[in-house]
Amino acid sequence: MRRALELAARGIGQVSPSPLVGCVIASRDGDIVGEGFYLYEQLRHAETIALEHAGELARGATAYISLEPHSHHGRTPPCTETLIRAGIARVVASIEDPNPLVSGKGFADLRAAGVEVQTGTLEREAARLNEAYVHSLRNARPFVHLKLASSLDGKIATRTGDSRWITGEESRARVHELRHLYDAILIGAGTAIADDPLLTDRSGKPRRRQLLRVVLDQKLCLSPESQLGKTARDYPTLVFASESADDSAASALAKRGVEVLRDASGGRNLESVLRELGARSIQSVLIEGGAHVAGAFLDSRLVDKVSFFIAPVIIGGRDAPASIGGLGAEKIADTINLQDIEVNRHGRDIEVTGYILQG
Ligand SMILES: NC(=O)c1ccc[n+]([C@@H]2O[C@H](COP(=O)([O-])OP(=O)(O)OC[C@H]3O[C@@H](n4cnc5c(N)ncnc54)[C@H](OP(=O)(O)O)[C@@H]3O)[C@@H](O)[C@H]2O)c1
Secondary structure (H helix, E strand, O other), X not given: XXXXXXXXXXXXXXXXXXXXXXXXXXXXXXXXXXXXXXXHHHOOOHHHHHHHHHHHHHOOOEEEEEEOOOOOOOOOOOHHHHHHHOOOOEEEEEEOOOOOOOOOHHHHHHHHOOOEEEEOOOHHHHHHHOHHHHHHHHHOOOEEEEEEEEEOOOEOOOOOOOOOOOOOHHHHHHHHHHHHHOOEEEEEHHHHHHHXXXXXXXXXXXXXOOOEEXXXXXXXXXXXXXXXXXXXXXXXXXXXXXXXXXHHHHHHHHHOOOEEEEEOOOOOOHHHHHHHHHHOOOOEEEEOOOHHHHHHHHHOOOOOEEEEEEEOOOOOOOOOOEOOOOOOOOOHHHOOOEEEEEEEEEOOEEEEEEEEOOO
8 A cells, every 4th residue: 555655645746636546456475466546637547457457366466555446437437336346356445435426436336346445545644635625625615735935933024025935945945846736825915025935846847737816905015016016928827806905906917917806895705715725626826825724724723734844044133024923812822723744854943844733
């Protein structure tokens, strides 16, 4: 199963909005006779590819699959039928597919055909690998990961607004790896103006869909001459603005290829922002600040995972902005807690990543 998960991970950046899937066929003697993983564009599922490799050796063999095989006719015929036809005797799967078209039905069809089914192997690792897919289907909204870089004293810029660069080159390279995992990247108008970022995935790895760049900019302050504006024909860019935002600003941005979406809340209703992104098959969003937007998402309890990159520098100053704005907690008992925390070093910086403990 570890090998199946490794194979599944080769599809990162190339499967969304489908799940990452890897499959290994092990013969009755325990030899690996087939391997496969899923890529959206190649259409064929991991199981089909692995079974083709295995050929006749699939008869009586075990299929290790990182996700429940699907049992319905979608873009491809049901994988359960392919496994049954190939003579697979046993299926070992990590997790159930939360897709309501599949959930539990894949396993039931296999069992009904006399295939032995075992589930839950490396369940945690498999759920992590597909966390965006699983989350977006279970909660009907994209998975939200907040990433921030701060000084040791929790500042994201100096009192004059200078923020480049707090963290080192190694952390910034890691951020491109992170961007590669996400379907969209989101910032507030303050960051768009102060930093004039490009917000592209420069990991150098292939991706099926361009990273969607999203700016919450009620008054349409984003300049058409900004990096985002100038590159909007090459990299999709969506701005949430209020209904009363200036028409000429909207048309100047639209001429550059920026999509301006007006709504009554001007992007302040974060649930509806996420709903809109979900409707565009965006499964996962990386929020890259600044403090106001990070605070608003945390206050609304719409963040699932956080990564803080902390540099061993002290910015100081009462007027230097802290990494999280918004309302924040009233009492220590109300603070947001993390679980499953990982701590990594990138050069001189420390990355603390964890999942928000809901409830
Ligand atoms: N170190 C880091 O990781 C990092 C990351 C990003 C930014 N920064 C720094 O942070 C500073 C910018 O921070 P910031 O807090 O001013 O910027 P921000 O959060 O990016 O933008 C604030 C603006 O976003 C808009 N907005 C949209 N939805 C909002 C909501 N729900 N709640 C509040 N505001 C919302 C508001 O403008 P409208 O009213 O016009 O919509 C608000 O003025 C800059 O100095 C930048 O360099 C640092």
